[in-house]
Amino acid sequence: MPKVISANRLADGIVVYAGRDGSWFERLSQAKIFASKAEAEAGLLVAQKDAKRNLVVEPVVVEVTEDASGLRAVTLREAIRARGPTIDFLPRTHAFARGADPPQENTAKQTTKAVLRMPRLADAREHHPREHEIISAAASPMEAAR
Amino acid sequence: MYRYDEFDKNFVAARVAQFRDQVARRLSGELDEEQFRPLRLMNGVYLQLHAYMLRIAIPYGTLSPRQLRKLAFIARRYDKGYGHFTTRQNIQFNWPALADCPDILNELAEVEMHAIQTSGNCIRNVTADQFAGAAADEIEDPRPYAEILRQWSSLHPEYSFLPRKFKIAVNGAAKDRAAIRVHDIGYQIVKNADGEVGFAVYVGGGLGRTPLVGHKIRDFLPKADLLAYTNAILRIYNLEGRRDNKFKARIKILVHEKGADVIRVEVEAEFANHRDDALALPQDEIDRIRAYFAPPELPARATTSIAFEKRKANDLGFARFSAQNVVAHRTPGYGIVTVSLKPIGGIPGDASAESMETIADLAEAFSADEIRVAHEQNLVLPHVALDDLPEVFDRLAGQGLATANTGLVTDIIACPGLDYCGLATARSIPVAQRISDRFGDGARAREIGELKINISGCINACGHHHVGHIGILGLEKAGSEAYQITLGGSADETCNVGAITGRSFSSDEIVGAIETVVDTYLKLRAGSAEDFLAAYRRIGMEPFKEALYGRE
Numbered sequence: 001m002p003k004v005i006s007a008n009r010l011a012d013g014i015v016v017y018a019g020r021d022g023s024w025f026e027r028l029s030q031a032k033i034f035a036s037k038a039e040a041e042a043g044l045l046v047a048q049k050d051a052k053r054n055l056v057v058e059p060v061v062v063e064v065t066e067d068a069s070g071l072r073a074v075t076l077r078e079a080i081r082a083r084g085p086t087i088d089f090l091p092r093t094h095a096f097a098r099g100a101d102p103p104q105e106n107t108a109k110q111t112t113k114a115v116l117r118m119p120r121l122a123d124a125r126e127h128h129p130r131e132h133e134i135i136s137a138a139a140s141p142m143e144a145a146r
Numbered sequence: 147m148y149r150y151d152e153f154d155k156n157f158v159a160a161r162v163a164q165f166r167d168q169v170a171r172r173l174s175g176e177l178d179e180e181q182f183r184p185l186r187l188m189n190g191v192y193l194q195l196h197a198y199m200l201r202i203a204i205p206y207g208t209l210s211p212r213q214l215r216k217l218a219f220i221a222r223r224y225d226k227g228y229g230h231f232t233t234r235q236n237i238q239f240n241w242p243a244l245a246d247c248p249d250i251l252n253e254l255a256e257v258e259m260h261a262i263q264t265s266g267n268c269i270r271n272v273t274a275d276q277f278a279g280a281a282a283d284e285i286e287d288p289r290p291y292a293e294i295l296r297q298w299s300s301l302h303p304e305y306s307f308l309p310r311k312f313k314i315a316v317n318g319a320a321k322d323r324a325a326i327r328v329h330d331i332g333y334q335i336v337k338n339a340d341g342e343v344g345f346a347v348y349v350g351g352g353l354g355r356t357p358l359v360g361h362k363i364r365d366f367l368p369k370a371d372l373l374a375y376t377n378a379i380l381r382i383y384n385l386e387g388r389r390d391n392k393f394k395a396r397i398k399i400l401v402h403e404k405g406a407d408v409i410r411v412e413v414e415a416e417f418a419n420h421r422d423d424a425l426a427l428p429q430d431e432i433d434r435i436r437a438y439f440a441p442p443e444l445p446a447r448a449t450t451s452i453a454f455e456k457r458k459a460n461d462l463g464f465a466r467f468s469a470q471n472v473v474a475h476r477t478p479g480y481g482i483v484t485v486s487l488k489p490i491g492g493i494p495g496d497a498s499a500e501s502m503e504t505i506a507d508l509a510e511a512f513s514a515d516e517i518r519v520a521h522e523q524n525l526v527l528p529h530v531a532l533d534d535l536p537e538v539f540d541r542l543a544g545q546g547l548a549t550a551n552t553g554l555v556t557d558i559i560a561c562p563g564l565d566y567c568g569l570a571t572a573r574s575i576p577v578a579q580r581i582s583d584r585f586g587d588g589a590r591a592r593e594i595g596e597l598k599i600n601i602s603g604c605i606n607a608c609g610h611h612h613v614g615h616i617g618i619l620g621l622e623k624a625g626s627e628a629y630q631i632t633l634g635g636s637a638d639e640t641c642n643v644g645a646i647t648g649r650s651f652s653s654d655e656i657v658g659a660i661e662t663v664v665d666t667y668l669k670l671r672a673g674s675a676e677d678f679l680a681a682y683r684r685i686g687m688e689p690f691k692e693a694l695y696g697r698e
Contacts, residue, residue: 011173012243013198054175057193075625077564080573081195085565087575089240091228091498 001063001074003040004031005047006081007056015081016056018047024056028071028082033064147208147516148293148438150258157300158255161262165189166248173245186244189251190261194568197241201264202254206274206292206316207235207519211506214517216257218502224250229502231487231495233559233610234313235273235519236264240566262300267308269299269380273315275323276520279439280482280528282474285335286343288318290436291372294427298373305380309387310395312380313352316345320639325521327351327360327641328613330397331379338366345372349379349409350401353607357643358398361406363413369432371417374425378417382409442514442529447479451532457539464539466592467550472535475528481535483513483527484520485542486549486557491583493575494560495523504545512538522559522598524552549587555597555664556582559610563603563620564627570603572620572627572653577601580657585664594664597678600635613637615679616663617644618656629656633663633690634682645687648695659694666693 005018016024017031025031034040040061047059062081063074073079080086150158165185172182186192190201202217209217217237221229224246225239232238242250254260263270272292279287295314299305305312316333317324326332332348345367351360367375383397386404401409458465472481485505488494497505505525509517512534518526530538542548551557558581561567563574578601585591600614604621611617617632628650635644651659664678666689671681682690 008193008197011245013193013196015196051179054173054178057179076622076627077195080564084196085575086573087493087565087579089228089493089496089565090226091496091500 002066002071003034003037003043003061004028004064004071005034005040005043005059006031006062006078007047007051007059010054010057013057018043018050018059022046024050028064028073031064031071033066033071034061147210147289148205148435154258155255158258158260158262161189161260162248162251162255165251169244169248184266186247187265188262189247190264191242191244191247192265192568194240194562194566195564196566198244198247199566200239200242200247200250200261201232202237202239202259202261203264203271204235204237204259204519205296206272206278206289207276207521208278208289209517209519210257210515211510211517213257213259214502214506214509216253216259218499218506220250220253221499221502228496228498230493230562231497231519231523231525233521233523233561233608234271235276235521236271237519238562240562266306267310267312268306269295269302269308269312269314271313272296272299273313273324273329273521275317275319276518276524276526277323277473277482277528278318278518279441280475280480281319281321281323282476283319283321284476285320285337286318287436287439287441288316288324288333288335289439290432291333291335291345291369292316293435293438294372294432295376298376305384308380308384309389310392310397312383312397314376322637322639322641323520325610325613325637325641327639328353328357328610328637329360330383331376332360333367333372336366342366342368344368347375347379349413350398350406351641352396352398353610353612354396355393355605355607356396356399356402357607357612358402359641359643360398361401361409363406363410370427370429371421372427374421374423375413375417377425378413378420381416382412386412441477442516444477444480444514444529444531447477447531447533449478451479451535454532454535457536463543463548463550464536467539467548468535470550470554471548471552472530475530477529479532481530481532483530483535483538484552485525485527485547486551487524488551488557488582489546489549490551490556490587491579494558494578497525501545501547504541504547508538508541522557524557551587551591553596553598554587554591555585555594555599556587556591557598558582559598559600559614561602561604561609563601563609567603567608569606570620571605571622572603572629574601574603574609574618574620577618577620577629577653577656581660584657584661593674594668595674595677597664598636599660610637611635612643613641614644615682616660618660621650623650627653629653629659631656631659631663631694633687634679636679640679647687647691662693663690666690 019025020032192199274288314331315324315326315329318335328351334346347364348360471484513527514529558578560574560578564570598615600610601618602609602611613635619630630650631647632644
């Protein structure tokens with residue numbers, strides 16, 4: 001089964017994947033794929049150097065499958081790490097309000113002062129309900145693995 | 147409420163400066179993760195699935211509007227616009243950057259808050275009844291004693307590295323709203339035959355993988371001995387508690403293995419040996435702390451509020467809210483209002499920055515500047531005049547905060563589960579949402595009546611599933627989520643650990659299974675006055691098993 005290397009970024013804890021060029025990316029789709037266990041273990045050794053260099057914490061090997069729509073993590077836990085919570089977690093107070101203006105674009109994007117040491121790509125874990133549904137739908141990575 | 151003195155202020159400020167330095171050293175590489183992990187945990191910073199999580203202590207669940215507004219500010223400025231209130235009356239932020247945590251702690255220090263001892267094997271946030279100082283059935287406000295315990299236990303050198311974490315709860319009314327019997331120590335305020343107020347002492351309760359109900363080891367402890375007795379219990383635990391096995395390290399295991407009678411003898415001996423030490427609480431010190439919690443000066447009101455009665459007669463929604471979410475205050479003409487953080491289909495315990503600000507405004511205008519966090523993951527406005535209730539209701543409703551479901555089937559306790567938590571084995575929140583959607587807040591939920599459903603996403607039981615009338619435990623079975631049901635648990639003074647129904651249910655099956663349990667109750671109850679727990683206690687597990695599994 002193909003594998004990728006994942007970790008959490010030290011400065012902000014965000015889930016990242018080891019990419020082909022040696023940097024870390026927020027999207028699973030940009031992860032470097034390791035075909036065998038031996039290759040993944042070699043990749044993990046490299047990742048552990050980045051942990052020593054204080055770029056990331058707790059790098060691990062993650063099993064994935066690849067199909068027409070791209071890479072998917074095999075376990076539910078890793079699928080959730082890859083896509084973010086499966087729930088509609090961003091607040092939409094306005095949606096509840098009686099007679100209030102229509103829901104506005106959520107402005108809750110993290111405006112961290114953290115000095116990030118890696119390029120900050122579009123956050124794959126932003127609010128995409130449809131993507132979340134995929135996790136719970138029958139064609140989810142977890143189901144596929146059964 | 148308690149206000150920091152110079153000592154507290156300097157202590158918290160020093161701790162923020164210390165952590166700022168530790169974070170800088172971690173980011174620069176001077177500290178590695180192994181060295182840094184215990185330091186960040188001592189400041190409430192966990193690493194979860196997607197990001198860091200910061201758990202902030204809310205001592206005994208009491209907040210001022212200024213503090214709640216600060217939490218709203220932090221949610222917006224450093225997080226994604228919301229926070230999650232927990233079953234230990236704390237708040238967690240799910241997305242803070244590590245590099246921002248020192249600034250967040252600095253913001254918190256400005257409003258006399260911190261994240262100290264919200265993790266680690268130390269004495270955690272001391273919790274109390276969310277209706278403390280307001281409830282009509284209260285013997286005495288438990289918060290001064292929780293505050294005394296907090297001060298004594300903060301950075302206590304002897305108890306900073308216990309075998310395992312240690313949780314204390316104090317309850318002030320006959321009705322246990324603080325779940326004291328599932329705490330390491332539960333203090334129940336009681337009055338003895340001489341009319342003296344003190345504590346009944348429970349020890350060795352806890353949930354997690356080995357749920358056990360605490361044992362009463364003392365009927366009456368004088369107030370002056372609160373610290374000496376707590377110290378005696380902790381000494382015995384610190385010496386004898388197991389350090390060889392994390393899963394057997396809580397005091398409940400020690401009490402269970404040695405027996406409550408043996409522990410009682412040991413604690414009493416330790417207590418007798420050290421009773422005259424510096425730990426005896428002087429009455430003037432008790433009075434000094436109690437003064438911080440002096441009841442607010444509530445203007446006298448008529449017992450019957452015309453505005454309240456009139457609105458109730460004309461507005462069914464308001465009448466239902468009043469019946470479900472408002473309980474008697476000890477001052478005539480006032481009520482205690484629970485603000486449900488369980489909108490139908492919503493995420494239990496989550497509150498947006500806007501919601502927090504709305505509630506802070508209401509507390510300032512209508513609740514003597516006080517807000518409480520309930521361990522059921524709701525907020526409380528403890529001192530609302532019935533005359534003001536229509537306006538409070540309207541303003542809550544305007545923000546989607548007037549769900550009239552306190553204590554009903556949709557008032558579900560749920561841990562963050564696998565959507566956030568690194569320990570979880572299954573998701574909790576989506577199950578809570580689906581159950582909530584299934585039952586809704588209409589006639590069906592009212593017909594069912596009082597029913598507590600608690601959901602945990604793993605065996606560690608943060609969602610208190612063992613003590614839910616219906617408990618749901620999420621597990622992983624062959625790569626899929628599976629949910630085990632327990633029935634008959636309760637966290638109050640009739641504390642009981644629920645019994646497992648049988649085989650677990652898949653994610654697709656679980657909501658239907660809960661519905662089967664509820665329908666079985668409705669069918670078999672002896673009238674609508676018999677709530678779920680009473681019916682279960684009368685008829686037992688069999689009818690529910692039969693309904694769930696048939697002839698399987």
